[in-house]
Each structure stands twice: as C-alpha cells, then as structure tokens.
Amino acid sequence: MASQNDALPLTTGTDAMMALTSRFAATRRLSLDLVGTLSDADASAQSMPDASPAKWHLAHTTWFFETFVLRDHLPGYRLFDARYPYLFNSYYEAEGPRHARPQRGLLTRPSLDEICVWRAHVDAAVQSALPALPLAAQRLVTLGIHHEQQHQELLLTDVKHLFAQNPLGPAVWEKDAIANEVAQISAASADAGPMRWIKGAEGVVQIGHAGEVFAFDCELPQFSALLTPHALASRPVSNGEWQQFIDDGGYHTPSLWLSDGWAWVQGEDIDAPAYWDGGRQFTLSGWQDIDPAAPVTHISFYEADAFATWAGARLPTEIEWEAAAAALDPASGQQLDAAGPVHPVAAGDGDTDLQQMFGSVWEWTGSAYRPYPGFRAAPGAVGEYNGKFMSGQFVLRGGSCATPRGHCRASYRNFFYPHQRWQFTGVRLAKDL
Numbered sequence: 510m511a512s513q514n515d516a517l518p519l520t521t522g523t524d525a526m527m528a529l530t531s532r533f534a535a536t537r538r539l540s541l542d543l544v545g546t547l548s549d550a551d552a553s554a555q556s557m558p559d560a561s562p563a564k565w566h567l568a569h570t571t572w573f574f575e576t577f578v579l580r581d582h583l584p585g586y587r588l589f590d591a592r593y594p595y596l597f598n599s600y601y602e603a604e605g606p607r608h609a610r611p612q613r614g615l616l617t618r619p620s621l622d623e624i625c626v627w628r629a630h631v632d633a634a635v636q637s638a639l640p641a642l643p644l645a646a647q648r649l650v651t652l653g654i655h656h657e658q659q660h661q662e663l664l665l666t667d668v669k670h671l672f673a674q675n676p677l678g679p680a681v682w683e684k685d686a687i688a689n690e691v692a693q694i695s696a697a698s699a700d701a702g703p704m705r706w707i708k709g710a711e712g713v714v715q716i717g718h719a720g721e722v723f724a725f726d727c728e729l730p731q732f733s734a735l736l737t738p739h740a741l742a743s744r745p746v747s748n749g750e751w752q753q754f755i756d757d758g759g760y761h762t763p764s765l766w767l768s769d770g771w772a773w774v775q776g777e778d779i780d781a782p783a784y785w786d787g788g789r790q791f792t793l794s795g796w797q798d799i800d801p802a803a804p805v806t807h808i809s810f811y812e813a814d815a816f817a818t819w820a821g822a823r824l825p826t827e828i829e830w831e832a833a834a835a836a837l838d839p840a841s842g843q844q845l846d847a848a849g850p851v852h853p854v855a856a857g858d859g860d861t862d863l864q865q866m867f868g869s870v871w872e873w874t875g876s877a878y879r880p881y882p883g884f885r886a887a888p889g890a891v892g893e894y895n896g897k898f899m900s901g902q903f904v905l906r907g908g909s910c911a912t913p914r915g916h917c918r919a920s921y922r923n924f925f926y927p928h929q930r931w932q933f934t935g936v937r938l939a940k941d942l
C-alpha cells in the first residue's frame with residue numbers, strides 16, 4: 510500500500526471521518542472547477558504522449574476510487590460501466606490490459622458530460638459507503654485524494670501544453686484572473702531581490718517521512734544521511750538570470766552540458782525554456798510578457814544542470830533540500846487554492862531566509878529517484894504506484910504554483926525524466942563550502 514500513515518482515517522472518531530469526507534468532496538469539486546472553462550473538445554484533445562486529455566484525468570481519478578475502494582471493499586458494488594476500466598486504467602499491470610497512452614486523445618466518447626455523470630455516481634457511492642468502510646479502504650480513499658491532487662496539477666500543465674500548440678494562443682482563464690492571483694500572493698514583488706547563500710545543516714540528519722500525516726511509500730522509511738558543508742541559494746533562479754545564461758551563449762556552449770543534455774539540446778533545437786518566444790511566454794492566460802523577477806519555469810533537468818555549471822554552482826541533493834525544508838511550513842508559498850491561471854511570481858526582496866522552498870516551481874535536484882534503504886512496495890495493484898518508476902528519473906522537491914495546497918511536504922519526492930519540462934519545473938542552486 511502506498512501509504513503508511515494516514516492521519517485522517519487512522520483516528521476512527523467522528524471528527525476524523527467528517528474531515529475525510531469533507532476533504533474527499535473538496536478534492537473532487539476542485540477537479541471539476543479546473544475544467545470549468547473547457548469545452549468537450551478542449552477536454553478531449555491530447556497534445557503529446559506525456560500529456561493526457563483533461564477529460565481523461567477526470568475519468569482516471571474516478572476509476573481509481575471505483576476500482577480500489579468500491580469494487581474491492583464494497584460488497585455487491587457493480588461497476589458503472591464495465592468498459593471503462595480498459596479506457597481509464599493508467600499503468601496498473603495487475604488491473605489488466607488498457608488503452609494505449611499515446612491514443613488517449615482519440616477517446617471522443619464517452620463525452621465530458623458522460624464522465625461527469627460517472628463521477629457523480631462514484632462520489633455518491635464513496636460518500637455513502639465511507640462511514641462503514643474498513644480501515645484499509647479508508648486509507649485507500651486518502652490515497653485516492655492525494656492521487657487526484659497529483660492529477661489536478663497534471664491536468665493544468667497538460668491543458669497548458671495543449672493550448673500552447675494552438676496558433677491562436679487561447680487562454681484557459683483570462684488575464685484579469687492572473688491579476689487576482691498575483692494579488693493573493695503577499696510575497697509578490699516586482700523585485701526578486703539578490704540571491705543569497707544560506708548555509709545548510711552538516712553532519713547526520715534524518716531523511717524521509719515520519720509522523721502521523723499521509724505520505725507516499727517512496728518517502729519511507731526514514732533513514733540517517735550525512736551532509737557535508739554546503740549552502741543553498743535563498744531563492745530559485747529567476748527569468749532575468751536565465752536570460753543572462755542565454756545571452757552568454759549557454760545553449761551553444763557544449764562544455765556546460767552533460768553529454769545526454771547536449772544531445773537533447775542539439776536534437777530538439779532547444780534555445781530557451783519551454784513556452785518562451787521573443788520576450789513573451791505562454792501561460793494559462795495565453796501569451797504574456799516575461800517577468801524577469803519571477804522564477805524561471807518549464808526547464809528540464811539538463812537545462813538546470815547546465816545553468817548551475819555556468820553559474821559556478823551545482824544542483825542540490827534531495828537530502829540537502831529536505832534537511833533545509835524540514836523546519837518550514839509546507840502549506841506556505843504560492844500553491845493551488847482554487848481554479849485559475851496559476852503562474853510563478855517573484856519571491857520579493859525579503860529576509861535572508863530561504864524563500865519559495867514550497868510552491869512556485871518544482872526544484873530539480875541532482876538526486877536519482879531511487880528507493881530509500883529499506884523501501885518496500887506495497888502488495889497488490891497499488892504497489893505499482895511509485896516503486897516501479899525508480900529508473901532513469903530525477904527527484905524534484907517543494908511543489909509548484911499548480912500543486913494543491915496541503916498536498917506537498919518536506920519529504921515529498923516528485924520525479925520526472927531529465928528531458929521533461931512541461932511541469933512547472935525550476936531550479937535552486939547549491940554549492941559546496
């Protein structure tokens with residue numbers, strides 16, 4: 510099972526059940542809000558194999574609850590439509606064959622409306638069943654909530670990628686909504702402030718999840734790690750600093766790049782972060798001017814590493830990052846609170862502490878996504894959630910502006926392949942002392 514500690518359902522009292530029920534309803538509601546401006550066509554198209562249609566995200570998260578909670582733990586439950594599991598199973602081999610991922614955009618049926626009817630059916634069944642569900646099933650509801658939050662972020666980035674392919678440059682939400690979003694960020698400022706070096710912890714530190722709140726299995730078990738003298742940058746790299754890298758020929762200097770990264774730059778003709786074009790960048794509100802003070806985003810691991818080399822620094826390890834974040838509030842910063850055109854904003858010229866560790870942009874680390882000492886995947890289908898992806902990917906930390914608030918934590922490990930950059934990915938520099 511992908512979670513060891515589930516704060517909400519572990520306490521079987523009325524308050525805990527009400528909290529779980531409320532969080533389930535709010536999470537399911539937010540997913541619908543995220544597609545509120547989309548047509549059936551918008552929600553059905555797929556722009557690349559890595560991305561999925563918005564409609565598919567709504568359906569797949571529903572399949573997760575129907576399969577692992579209702580089918581497996583509610584005696585007598587009958588599937589809403591026995592054909593749907595083939596369409597909306599993502600990668601669970603234990604659940605049998607499935608529709609090919611690159612062809613999800615060909616699923617013009619069922620319609621968005623039909624998917625919403627299915628969602629309502631499953632929501633009602635879960636809400637009705639929850640109070641009497643065994644503890645194992647309640648834990649799966651908690652897992653399903655966190656799973657849906659991950660898909661909410663993917664839905665936003667996938668829709669952004671889809672709309673970016675359209676020469677009309679359509680907005681998912683109009684710019685006025687961006688102004689509202691920025692206004693809600695108290696730390697927002699026209700000035701990123703100078704980057705400072707913040708000395709990190711040294712010696713033995715405890716890494717990995719411990720405690721009573723939910724965590725994915727890849728954050729377990731806790732273990733001891735040794736940190737050598739190092740420092741982390743006070744904030745992520747800004748767009749303005751990235752422009753200096755471009756102006757200095759960063760994308761045309763092979764000595765800055767890992768061999769695989771240089772091959773990627775050459776092969777894909779890369780010369781800027783994704784969505785950049787002539788001083789503008791594509792956002793969920795269409796094409797907008799690039800804010801030089803805002804954190805750079807939509808960069809690959811290869812780009813992050815090359816920039817760090819150019820800057821005379823390096824990427825942090827995930828252990829350095831987690832040790833620095835452990836004392837910070839994971840619900841702080843610019844994260845997703847409601848449907849809208851999220852986009853990273855500047856840190857502001859604040860104090861000397863670490864800024865924007867949580868939210869704004871996911872931060873590439875130099876650490877491979879591999880199991881912690883003593884890691885064990887859960888038995889059964891949900892054991893496929895994390896462990897089988899621990900090959901060839903790198904860890905990102907801290908969440909982004911598209912991460913639902915309350916989803917991330919210091920021990921949270923996101924992971925992507927080194928060339929991928931359609932998520933809100935950025936970089937914070939580190940150096941040895």
Ligand SMILES: [Fe+2]
Pocket residue numbers: 569599656660
């Ligand atoms: Fe999924």
